[in-house]
Amino acid sequence: MSRPSRISRRAILRGVGAAIALPWMEAMAPAAGLGSPSGAAPVAPKRMAFFYVPNGVHMQDWKPKDEGAGYNLPWILEPLASVKDDLLVLSGLEQHNGQALGDGPGDHARSLSSFLTGAHPYKTDGANIKVGISVDQMAAVHIGGRTRLPSLELGIERGGQSGNCDSGYSCAYSSNISWRSATTPMAKEVNPRFVFDRLFSGRGKTGTAAERQKRELYERSILDYVLEDAQSLRGRIGLNDRRKMDEYLTSVREIEQRIAKAETPVQLDGGVARPSGVPKDYAEHVRLMLELIALAFQTDTTRICTFMFANEGSTRPYPFLEVPEGHHDLSHHGGDAKKHAKIRKINRFHIEEFGRLLTKLKSIREGDQSVLDNSMIVYGSGIGDGDRHNHDDLPVLFAGKGGGAIKTGRHVVYKPQPLNNLYLSMLDKMGVPCDRIGDSTGKLGKLDG
Numbered sequence: 513m514s515r516p517s518r519i520s521r522r523a524i525l526r527g528v529g530a531a532i533a534l535p536w537m538e539a540m541a542p543a544a545g546l547g548s549p550s551g552a553a554p555v556a557p558k559r560m561a562f563f564y565v566p567n568g569v570h571m572q573d574w575k576p577k578d579e580g581a582g583y584n585l586p587w588i589l590e591p592l593a594s595v596k597d598d599l600l601v602l603s604g605l606e607q608h609n610g611q612a613l614g615d616g617p618g619d620h621a622r623s624l625s626s627f628l629t630g631a632h633p634y635k636t637d638g639a640n641i642k643v644g645i646s647v648d649q650m651a652a653v654h655i656g657g658r659t660r661l662p663s664l665e666l667g668i669e670r671g672g673q674s675g676n677c678d679s680g681y682s683c684a685y686s687s688n689i690s691w692r693s694a695t696t697p698m699a700k701e702v703n704p705r706f707v708f709d710r711l712f713s714g715r716g717k718t719g720t721a722a723e724r725q726k727r728e729l730y731e732r733s734i735l736d737y738v739l740e741d742a743q744s745l746r747g748r749i750g751l752n753d754r755r756k757m758d759e760y761l762t763s764v765r766e767i768e769q770r771i772a773k774a775e776t777p778v779q780l781d782g783g784v785a786r787p788s789g790v791p792k793d794y795a796e797h798v799r800l801m802l803e804l805i806a807l808a809f810q811t812d813t814t815r816i817c818t819f820m821f822a823n824e825g826s827t828r829p830y831p832f833l834e835v836p837e838g839h840h841d842l843s844h845h846g847g848d849a850k851k852h853a854k855i856r857k858i859n860r861f862h863i864e865e866f867g868r869l870l871t872k873l874k875s876i877r878e879g880d881q882s883v884l885d886n887s888m889i890v891y892g893s894g895i896g897d898g899d900r901h902n903h904d905d906l907p908v909l910f911a912g913k914g915g916g917a918i919k920t921g922r923h924v925v926y927k928p929q930p931l932n933n934l935y936l937s938m939l940d941k942m943g944v945p946c947d948r949i950g951d952s953t954g955k956l957g958k959l960d961g
Contacts, residue, residue: 525738525745532712532738533660533811535760536878537753556878557658558915558942559809559887561817562628562648563866564689566620566824567843568895569907570856576601576923583923588856589909591864594871597921598884600910600959604926605934608951610894610903619901620825620840621681623894624689626903628818630932630950631694633685637676641684646691647935647949648816649698654944659814665690666707666801667700667820668794669828678825686824700820703790704771704800708734711804711813712764735765760810767803774800795832795865802869809883810876821862824894833857843898855898866891870911887912888938904928910959914941919961929953 519539525532536556569588576583583601585593592599609632610623618635625633631644648663656662671677671687678686688697701707712734735742742761746754774791791797801819808814822828827838835842835854842858845851873884892908895901908931913920918941932952937959939946 519745519749523745525741532734532761532764533813535756535810535876536812537749537756539749539753556881556886556915557812557815559815559817559883559889559912560648560651560938560942561805561809561819561887561889562689563889563891564624564627564818564820564824565859565862565891565893566624566820566822566826566895567839568893568898568901569859570852571897571905571907572852573856574859574907575603575905579923579925581922588859588863591860591867592870592909595867595874595884595911598870598874598911598913600918600920601923602908602910602926602934603905603923604928605906605908605931606904606928607894607906607931608903617679618681619678619895619903621678621685623901623903624687624824625685625691626950627892627894627931628689628935629691630930630935630952633681635680637674637680637682639674641682641697642694643685643691644694644950646689646698646818647939648690648818649692650946650949651939651942651944652816655815655942659812661710661808661814663690663698663816663818664707664805664808664814665698665700665818666805667702667823668797668801669820669823669826670700670702671823673697673699689820690818698818700818704797704804705775707801707804708768708771711808711811733765733768735761735768763803764807767800767807770796770800794828794830795861798865799868802865803872806869806872806876806883809873809887821865830858830861833861840898845899847899866909873912881915884911885913886915888914888918888941890934890938906931908934910934914938917941918959924958926956926958929956 523534573587576586578584585596607626609626609630613632615635622633625643628646628648629644634642652663672683675683677683684697690698692698774796805817805819825840827840829836829838835857837854839858842851842855845855870884873887874882876883878886889911890908892906894903896904896906930951930953932949933954933956935949936946936952937955940955
């Protein structure tokens with residue numbers, strides 16, 4: 513029996529008009545005599561991601577009562593029990609530039625636009641928008657060239673890029689979390705099909721129409737195009753790697769099938785067909801997007817990602833949670849117990865889906881570590897309580913160990929200090945030089961224990 517051969521960490525499966533990156537495998541370990549011990553795992557890349565929920569949260573069921581490692585997860589955070597040891601709950605962080613600072617109403621626009629930029633947005637509903645460069649794009653400038661996609665910006669709701677969406681603030685502020693420059697937002701993709709094609713076929717919206725039409729005509733899986741290359745690779749890798757590759761390709765195919773199912777036109781009364789594209793089921797839409805993020809990280813297609821569960825100020829109802837009212841209207845609860853109960857349901861649902869992603873990342877092995885171990889993931893909102901519209905003591909979670917630099921499994925309570933200090937620390941651990949973000953005062957302490 514032939515000895516398994518070494519393959520590059522950048523190895524991909526190729527076919528006509530298709531290319532699929534591979535996950536980490538044992539055959540990617542450096543060979544003896546090349547500066548690493550025989551069988552040593554390659555240095556895994558570090559990733560960073562930011563997840564945003566609008567309208568604040570029900571803080572009474574969010575913030576743990578106890579500090580340190582012995583804390584109990586409150587009701588909203590209970591779905592994270594299986595990854596509690598991989599998590600930090602961070603209290604006391606604030607985003608000063610989300611406040612009015614003399615600009616009057618518009619907290620929703622300011623809370624999102626300042627969340628990753630640390631900057632106060634210029635109040636306008638015209639084309640002269642201006643805020644700042646977001647932390648994800650600061651990282652993309654320095655390390656984005658190491659992956660096929662410098663960064664990935666995803667969400668569920670498209671949102672406008674112009675017009676008045678919040679008390680004189682442009683819709684661009686309420687719809688975009690990622691900013692390439694102070695005046696240029698990075699528009700998010702909301703269609704899972706386009707994301708899938710960008711990740712695995714290399715075509716997406718930038719490919720030729722003829723290529724997309726050909727594939728749709730024959731209803732072939734992306735895997736059909738790379739089957740010959742996959743079979744060739746199977747003969748050159750060991751049993752464990754074959755199993756890992758088969759599991760990975762199966763997951764790619766399952767997601768592809770779910771996207772196709774979500775896109776299947778449904779005939780309505782009167783002969784009107786539902787347009788294909790973005791799934792109508794919100795929960796399935798979220799799950800597809802989060803699973804695509806997991807695959808993007810697993811294959812090192814990108815190391816930087818942002819995701820918005822909804823636009824800031826979203827009025828989305830959640831009827832599947834028995835919440836027919838709009839989220840934003842409920843967030844102005846006025847102390848109403850019934851509204852509180854519905855808000856916390858929405859909050860817990862978002863956490864359940866986030867927990868599903870973290871569990872998936874934890875299951876993907878990279879030698880002795882997992883993708884989650886090698887990630888730094890922030891989840892939060894730029895508003896604390898939706899009724900108060902406050903921007904202090906924000907709801908912030910941090911998941912992953914950053915390659916071993918972070919001591920997780922704790923509730924860390926800070927005296928009030930800028931959220932931007934956390935971002936400075938993350939950039940530092942990613943090897944990205946940065947002296948200041950917004951009103952940052954220095955790197956955030958207590959992350960390493």
